[in-house]
Amino acid sequence: MESGASSIEESPLVCRMYEEPYPEVDQVVMVKVKQIAEMGAFVTLLEYNNIEGMILLSELSRKRIRSVKREISVNQEQVAVVLRVDKEKGYIDLSKRRVSQEDIKKMGEKYYKSKTVHSIMKHIADTEGVRVEELYKMFGWPLYRTFGHAFDAFKMALQDPDKAFGQHLPKGHLRTVVLKNIERRLTPRPVRIRAEIELTCFSYEGVEMIKEALREGEACGTPEIPISITLLAPPQYLLQSSSLNHEKGIQLLEKAISVIQAKITEHHGKLTVKSSPRSVTEADQEKLQTLMDDLERANQEVDGDYDDSDEESSFEEGVAEE
Structure with a gap:
């Protein structure tokens, strides 16, 4: 063997x-x-x-x-x-x-870290034309000995490279390459989250009630996770957010939908969830942008009397058109 x-x-x-x-x-x-x-x-x-x-x-x-x-x-x-x-x-x-179940959980976390480190090391070895084992000997395995896991050292390097690498990886070309790869793989990126709803209210003050419900939905957002609501085509609205924490982003949009539903139900309106909160890819965003551009062109062709001096938020414009 x-x-x-x-x-x-x-x-x-x-x-x-x-x-x-x-x-x-x-x-x-x-x-x-x-x-x-x-x-x-x-x-x-x-x-x-x-x-x-x-x-x-x-x-x-x-x-x-x-x-x-x-x-x-x-x-x-x-x-x-x-x-x-x-x-x-x-x-x-x-x-x-x-x-045990505890073993499975701990191993899942450890293997994710090890696999991430290994992927970074292999990519550096490939681009620099060196053996991946040489990189491990040079600084990878010493970082395991010092920090318990090289992944933890890599995370520290995002904030303090000198403290993380010490003498294992002196300043120079290789450290620069390693840092670029770590930043590319480990820097958190915000996740785009969105949901689609239908909102109707046929009471006397229906238009104002829809506006108010949507405002309360947007108010559920936070500085870290803001929420925006845009008209797609009456009575469809798009809720969007962006968050570093996928789970919190989903929860916040779900809360916004619940708040909107409670508000509009008070006034005998109706909310239907057409698409539950979910993360979306860049391709999804491009498709959405294409759709929004098409809708904007269609609206401009139909509504030649629009006065942009009295511009309201996107969802208010849509509600007014209803």
Whole structure:
């Protein structure tokens, strides 16, 4: 197995994630199922350069197994605990049934960090024409020893590169390249969130009630997560926001919709959610912009008497047209 591992490592972009070539007994690792046999499942250890291991049938589950394929399937990623390590043969015995829910949660967080660091290291190695293992030896593994995980050092480097890298990565071309890659991968980017609703109110003061309900919906926004409401085409309105925290952004738009619904219901109006709050891609935004441009041109063709000296907010204009 050792000879096989060394032949794989001839590729300059292939390397284990951690300094030690093999995991320790009782260590929790991430594996990928490669083959299922009567005796159990053959797997590769994703953090250790895909060296091979095996989960015996008796170690797959605490429950009685009627079908191995129902318990585990090829190409699945699984969390396993190391039972035995034969470094001479390069073979590892693992267990899936001895893994706790806490192990799974912790491993998920650790593997995400390790995979992110590995991706950055591989990209730098590729663009700089060096072996990824050399980068790990130079500063990657020393950062693991110093900070517990290189990911934490990378995050610190966004604010204080000198404190994060110290003597492991002196100022110069390579540090500049590393920082650019870290910024590209780890700097939080706001997520665009939007929802679509239909809003109607046929009471005597219906137009004013719709305006007021929409204003209260926009007021749910915060300085960090502002909310804007735009008319699409009567009676459809678009709620939009942008947030570094996807979950909070969704919750805030949901709150805005609830506030609008409560307000308009007081006056016998109706709100229908056409599209629940969700994150959207750049492609979605481009399609939306195209739609808005088309609607604006159509409105300009129909409404030649519009006086922009008395311009109101976008949703107020739309309500007035109704």
